[in-house]
Amino acid sequence: MMAYRRTFTPGGSGRLAVLQRHLSAVPLSGQLTSTVYPTNFCYTLDNNLLTTEQRQFYEENGFLVIKNLVSAVDIERFREEFERLCKKEITVPGLLIMRDVAIAKSEYVPDQKAITKVQNFHEDPELFRYCSLPQIVKYVECFTGPNIMAMHTMLINKPPDAGKKSSRHPMHQDLHYFPFRPSDHIVCAWTAMERIDRSNGCLVVIPGTHKGTLKQHDYPEWEGGVNKMYHGVRDFDLTIPRVHLVMEKGDTVFFHPLLIHGSGMNRTAGFRKAISCHYASADCHYIDVKGTTQENIEKEVVELACKRHGLSGLTLKDTWMIKARLINGERTNL
Numbered sequence: 656m657m658a659y660r661r662t663f664t665p666g667g668s669g670r671l672a673v674l675q676r677h678l679s680a681v682p683l684s685g686q687l688t689s690t691v692y693p694t695n696f697c698y699t700l701d702n703n704l705l706t707t708e709q710r711q712f713y714e715e716n717g718f719l720v721i722k723n724l725v726s727a728v729d730i731e732r733f734r735e736e737f738e739r740l741c742k743k744e745i746t747v748p749g750l751l752i753m754r755d756v757a758i759a760k761s762e763y764v765p766d767q768k769a770i771t772k773v774q775n776f777h778e779d780p781e782l783f784r785y786c787s788l789p790q791i792v793k794y795v796e797c798f799t800g801p802n803i804m805a806m807h808t809m810l811i812n813k814p815p816d817a818g819k820k821s822s823r824h825p826m827h828q829d830l831h832y833f834p835f836r837p838s839d840h841i842v843c844a845w846t847a848m849e850r851i852d853r854s855n856g857c858l859v860v861i862p863g864t865h866k867g868t869l870k871q872h873d874y875p876e877w878e879g880g881v882n883k884m885y886h887g888v889r890d891f892d893l894t895i896p897r898v899h900l901v902m903e904k905g906d907t908v909f910f911h912p913l914l915i916h917g918s919g920m921n922r923t924a925g926f927r928k929a930i931s932c933h934y935a936s937a938d939c940h941y942i943d944v945k946g947t948t949q950e951n952i953e954k955e956v957v958e959l960a961c962k963r964h965g966l967s968g969l970t971l972k973d974t975w976m977i978k979a980r981l982i983n984g985e986r987t988n989l
């Protein structure tokens with residue numbers, strides 16, 4: 656039996672709570688030589704997996720990189736399955752295929768060269784295996800607790816930039832797309848399928864932004880065009896210091912849905928690949944996004960569900976209820 660501990664502070668992300676966390680992390684003076692860590696963790700649970708240092712890092716920064724978590728053999732299998740999808744050797748219900756706006760508008764390119772991302776691979780047993788990998792789920796549990804839902808799945812195939820910088824992903828918070836809460840019980844696992852650095856467009860994060868609120872998102876005004884549904888934080892200030900996450904094949908980053916992140920352009924000739932799943936605690940609840948900043952994405956998703964799947968009259972919540980899958984424990988709410 657595992658012991659869970661999440662100590663809630665009233666107004667857990669408020670200034671006082673932040674200050675309190677900060678102060679309790681300061682080593683005491685006197686004879687003590689070891690650092691005293693905060694005991695009031697808000698964003699992580701204790702299932703005897705994360706070290707105190709790892710928990711503290713996530714609490715402060717909103718992300719945590721675990722080296723070499725997925726084997727080369729598994730990654731090769733995901734690659735092969737992705738190729739089969741691109742070559743249309745197999746079709747998967749619900750799968751959403753996306754092409755880069757610059758490539759889609761230039762010429763017809765067969766196979767994976769045209770495909771920038773596949774989403775909703777939950778009906779593809781081989782790719783969905785990623786979401787159930789025990790070593791991933793064990794970490795996920797530190798953020799969601801024992802009732803775990805896979806909410807969103809993606810294999811991202813960032814193309815060589817076609818010259819318009821459209822291979823970039825604007826800075827955003829994933830929570831913008833999610834009509835469920837509380838956000839602290841949602842986490843993304845994102846695994847590099849090869850070495851990913853600034854040359855092929857690594858993830859770029861702003862540490863600590865998970866402590867803030869959900870920001871207004873719109874299409875950025877980029878000269879070369881922006882991909883469908885690639886909303887970014889409105890009026891994003893590019894002078895704020897960002898951290899580039901350089902990752903080796905198999906390395907996995909877990910991050911909070913309020914963490915502001917994006918990815919740079921791919922300056923190489925290769926397609927840079929990553930696979931990801933967004934998980935949530937099944938104990939989360941759906942919210943109605945009407946009257947909130949999320950109305951704009953609801954409109955687009957509902958239109959897409961209608962166009963692609965012939966489903967009309969849906970809400971954002973409905974589209975998520977349909978695709979959510981139980982990974983562990985009990986499907987209590989979501």
Ligand SMILES: CCCCCCCCCCCCCCCCC(=O)SCCNC(=O)CCNC(=O)[C@H](O)C(C)(C)COP(=O)(O)OP(=O)(O)OC[C@H]1O[C@@H](n2cnc3c(N)ncnc32)[C@H](O)[C@@H]1OP(=O)(O)O
Binds near residue numbers: 756956974
């Ligand atoms: C029931 C479940 C439904 C749930 C849907 C959920 C969707 C997303 C939620 C994501 C939440 C996840 C959390 C974080 C994720 C962040 C993201 O990844 S957000 C980005 C996600 N974007 C998408 O998923 C887009 C999905 N793809 C599509 O909608 C389509 O592939 C398409 C981009 C619209 C292309 O459609 P299609 O009709 O097949 O293509 P064409 O006929 O070739 O083109 C039509 C038209 O659109 C232009 N175009 C093509 N590609 C793009 C593009 N990438 N961006 C913008 N525009 C594009 C193309 O040029 C044509 O235009 P024209 O003017 O008519 O010539």
Ligand SMILES: Nc1ncnc2c1ncn2[C@@H]1O[C@H](COP(=O)(O)OP(=O)(O)OP(=O)(O)O)[C@@H](O)[C@H]1O
Binds near residue numbers: 824826853856893919
């Ligand atoms: N001019 C811009 N306006 C808005 N967002 C931008 C702009 N340039 C980059 N970004 C965003 O910043 C993030 C990182 O992109 P950036 O181009 O800085 O990364 P990089 O290409 O990996 O690094 P660099 O170009 O500094 O070597 C991405 O989310 C990208 O979309």
Ligand SMILES: O=C(O)CCC(=O)C(=O)O
Binds near residue numbers: 824916917
């Ligand atoms: O570029 C990537 O791989 C990540 C993009 C991203 O943040 C997303 O799809 O939500």
Ligand SMILES: [Fe+2]
Binds near residue numbers: 828829
């Ligand atoms: Fe994202």
Ligand SMILES: [Mg+2]
Binds near residue numbers: 919920
């Ligand atoms: Mg750049």
